[in-house]
Amino acid sequence: MRYGLAALALASALTSGGAALAQSDAPVPLSYGVRPFYLVDKLPDGELKEKLAACMNQTPARTAFSIGHRGAPLQFPEHTVESNLAAARQGVGILECDVTFTKDKELVCRHAQNDLHTTTNIVATDLAEKCTQPFTPASDGAEAAAECRTSDITLAEFRTLKPKMDAADKSATTAEAYLGGTPDFRTDLYVDDAQLMTHKESIELFKSLGAKFTPELKDPSVDMPFDGFSMDDYAQKMIDEYKDAGIPASDLFPQSFNLDVIRYWVENEPEYGRQAVYLVEPDDSWDGSDPSTWEHSPADIADMGINYLAPSINMLVDLDDSGEIVPSDYAKAAKEAGLTLISWSLERSGPLANGGGWYYNSVTDAIDSDSDYYAVLDVLAQDVGVVGVFSDWPATVTYYANCTGL
Known part of the structure; x- marks a missing residue:
């Protein structure tokens, strides 16, 4: 491993406290930082603000409801040791490595x-x-x-x-x-000496942090097979690296947007495929209220033996006739099909003034403040019934989950 001294010290501390962490008690101090409180303060007066404000003195605890999206890339370079350490300190229960391969197929x-x-x-x-x-x-x-x-x-x-x-x-x-161009809502403050990771190194680090794993097999930019390396070889190699590291299937949630990859895992690695997560996002013709625009219905997905579905946030929420944020018809169909839902990615859009951008384009008229991160998260958790949410700043989700008992 090529981790710096601080990372190694934290990993050692986390490993020594692994038994405690298995009971969702962090072996090192966790911190929400100031952002969750900032968002709660900005909420309009009402039931949600009262509920979340009442938890301001709570002690942070790790929760699998909070998933680090590439670590904590709102402020740290994504998929680095430092980004994932930041996410772990914010109480995530699951960490992500997006997986691709090098010229020598590593x-x-x-x-x-x-x-x-x-x-x-x-x-x-x-x-x-x-x-x-x-x-x-x-x-x-x-x-x-x-x-x-x-x-x-x-x-x-x-x-x-x-x-x-x-x-x-x-x-x-x-x-x-x-090399410049960093959006003004992010920062270059934590870039110096940040460390890239191989997939194997991510497994070692995440294991030391006591987190579970949700690697996403990325579709290649090159034509496959690549130098004799097929998509099936690629999908299998990713799973094999968890097997080699002794990671139990219960701790792994392998993801892909590629339905063929998900079905490969379901059929060829059934123990690991049981928790395979099928990622979906809308195309330009998609309408959450019109099943004819859905490439695959949730019922069809469930019939393929897939248990976990992860739509983007804009697929799971909609507006009712009074302009309130509510579950979409797609979300209702997914629950009716018995699928376990995860969503992505909170805090990806930066400031939410003027509609919030792509992730919120199904509820644009209800989005005008950063506090709407919590308004949307509350609907996802309480009404849609997701079991986890990816976030670029996991403390926001951790705070909500701790406050509401998730």
């Missing part, structure tokens, strides 16, 4: 196979010439561009890269300037 944690140009410093290194599309500067009205894939480089080369916040300055005329 598994690493990246949100996409082709995101190295926005999540690392690769375009400003000697490895830039190996990128699928090396950096080209902005010129004559054209934006700066690059595409760098994990499959362009070996694992040894991947290890030399430095992570950064996911961003790019498309007005840049130099590779160094292209």
Whole structure:
């Protein structure tokens, strides 16, 4: 492992307290920080604000309802040791490694196979010439561009890269300037010395933190098979790395947007496939109230032997005739089909003024303040009945879950 001294010290402390953590008692102090209180303070007067404000003196506790989405990337570079330590300190019960592979077919944690140009410093290194599309500067009205894939480089080369916040300055005329562009609601304060992870390293770290695992097998940017490496080989390799690490199936929630991958796990790794999570998101024609626009009905998904469904937030909530946020017809159909629901990703959108962006486009007219993170979360938890929520800042979800007994 390549963790820094602080990470190793925390991992050691967490490991020594593993028995306590199994009972949802953190072996090191947890902290909500100030953000949950800030959001509660902004809520309009009413039942939800009274309920959440009454919990301000509670002691934080770890909860599986709170899932770290790439760690805690609202402020830390995603899929780094530091991002996941931050999430663990905010009380998450489940951590995520998005899984892709390198040129030598080793598994690493990246949100996409082709995101190295926005999540690392690769375009400003000697490895830039190996990128699928090396950096080209902005010129004559054209934006700066690059595409760098994990499959362009070996694992040894991947290890030399430095992570950064996911961003790019498309007005840049130099590779160094292209590394900028961090949205103003995030920060570069915690970028220095952040550490990338392989998939195996994420398993070791998350295990030491006492968390469960929800790896997402990402669809490759390259054509498959890749140098003889098929999609089935890829899906199997991910599961095998948990088996090799001694992780029980009960602690693993493997995810994919690829239905064929989910069905592969269900059919070929039934013990692990029992908790496979099918991720879905709406296309442009999707309407939560019109089943004819759903690619697969929840009933059809359940009939495939899939137990866990994870739609994006905008698929699970809608507005009623009075403008109140309520469960969508899709959410109701999923519950009727007996599917266990998870949703994603709270705190991804930044400030929620003016409708909140893509994640909230089914309830835009009800979104006008950051406090609406809690308004939506309350509907997801109490009315939709999700069992977990991914968040870019897990303390927000942990606070809510602790307060409401989830």
